[in-house]
Amino acid sequence: MRTNNNQDHDVPKDHPRYESLKYRHDIIEGMKKLVVAEAGLIAHGRGECFDYMLGERTSDIAKEAIEAAVALLYLAKHPIISINGNTAALCPEALTELSKILDAPLEINLFYRKEGRIEAIKKVLEDAGAERILGLDESKMVEIEELSSNRRNVDPDGIKIADVVFVPLEDGDRTEALKKIGKEVIAVDLNPISRTSLWADITIVDNVIRTVPEMIRIAEKLKNAKNKDLKNIIDKFDNIKNIQASLDVIIQYIQKQKEDAFNILKQ
C-alpha cells in the first residue's frame, strides 16, 4: 500500500513507468530540499505530457539538433550552461560532466528566488562533482536590461560575457531576452512550440534526462573535429524545419492513438 511519504519511489524497477516515476520522485524530493520551486512541479507535469506524445524516446530529429548544439558549444568562445531547479534535480551529474567536457561553466539562474535555494542547488551540483559554479554571489550580479524578472541578474563572468548560452528548460521571456542582447541560445524543451523553442537558435525537443547524456556522447565523438566540420554541421541544421519535424512525430503519435483507441479499450 502506498503511504504519503513515499509517493513514488517504492515503484519496482520493472514497472513500465519506472523511469517516469523515478524522475517524478526526484522532482518532488527536489521541492522538499528547496532545489525545485512549486511551479517547477507543474512544469515537470507539462513536460511529461509532451514526452508521452513523443514516445518517451529521443527522436532522430532531436539527435540532429543535439549534434548541432554540441558543435555550436565547441565553437563558442564563452559557452555557458544555465542551471535551474528542475535541471539540478533531474540530472546534476550529467550536466556537470557535460560542463567539463565542453569547458562550459555552470551558472545557477533562477526564476523563483527563495532563501536558501541557491545554496541548495549549489550543494546538489557540488555533490555531483561540479568544480566551477557561477551565479552564487548575488552582490556581484549584473542586470540584463531586457528582463524584468529575477533572472535579469546574471553573473559578470558567466552569461554576461557568454556568446553561446545552453538553457535546458527555460521560460520564454528569458530566452527572448538572451536573443535580444545578442546571445546564441540552445534550448532543451519538450514543447516544440513554446516561446523558448521558437526563439532559440537550436531547439532540442527532447527530455533533458536523455538529452544531456546524448550530448556527452556526441561531445566525445566530436572532440577532435575541425572547426570547419563543426561549422558544416551547424550550417546544415534548420531549426524551424527541425521543430516542424518534431510536431510531425507528435501528430503521428496521436493519429496512432486515435486508431488504437478502441483496441486499447478491449485489452
Next chain:
Amino acid sequence: MRTNNNQDHDVPKDHPRYESLKYRHDIIEGMKKLVVAEAGLIAHGRGECFDYMLGERTSDIAKEAIEAAVALLYLAKHPIISINGNTAALCPEALTELSKILDAPLEINLFYRKEGRIEAIKKVLEDAGAERILGLDESKMVEIEELSSNRRNVDPDGIKIADVVFVPLEDGDRTEALKKIGKEVIAVDLNPISRTSLWADITIVDNVIRTVPEMIRIAEKLKNAKNKDLKNIIDKFDNIKNIQASLDVIIQYIQKQKEDAFNILKQ
C-alpha cells in the same frame, strides 16, 4: 518583481494567461494547505499541456459528453461525485452546486493519504457550502476488492452503493476497478487516451474548471426532462467516437501550430 511567496497570484487580470496562472496558483496554495498532494501538482501540469492543445476551451464534442453525463446522473438511483485534492482546490463551489442540483453526494476519496488531508478537503468543501460529505470516517469504510491502493476504501453510504460514479480527475487503476465492480463511470480527463478516459462509460475531455459549470447549466436545462428523453440522449452518445473526435481537435491544433511555427517566430 516576482517574489518566492507570490509565485503567480500577482498576475494582472488582463494577462493573456491569467486564467491558467490563477488555477496554477490555486493548486500550489492547495498543496500548502494539505488539500493537494505533491504529485497533484505534476498531474496539473500534464493537464495544462493537454488543455493547451485543446485550445483551452470546451469543444462541442465535450459538450455532447457533458449532456450525456448529466442525463446519466439524472437517471441514476444512487449517483455520487468523487472528490480528490485537485478538484477540491480547483472548483469546490461548482462541485458543491452540482451535487445539490443532481442530489448526488460528494465523497472524498484520496490516492495519497496524509494526516490532516481529509480534514483539509472537508473544510474547503464546507466553506464552499457543502452540506453532505461522505468519505470522512475511515473506521466505517469498506473495501473494493479490485483495488490495491488506499482508494480501495469507500464509504458504505456512497461509492459502495452507487450505480453511477462521477470521477472528475481520476487515475486509471481506480476507474478500471469501479468498472469491474459494475459501476457506471463518468470521467473528466484532459488526456483523451488515459486509461481513465478509455475505461469510463462517458469521458468528458475538458478542463474540470469549465466542465462543472457547464454541467450545472445543462442540469438546469434538463431538470424537467422525461426519463425517455434522458435515455435518448445517452443512447445517441458514442464514447469512443467522442474520444476520437477530441483527438482530432488536438491533431488539428498541432497541424495549425506546425504551419504557424515560422510566422510565430517572426511576430
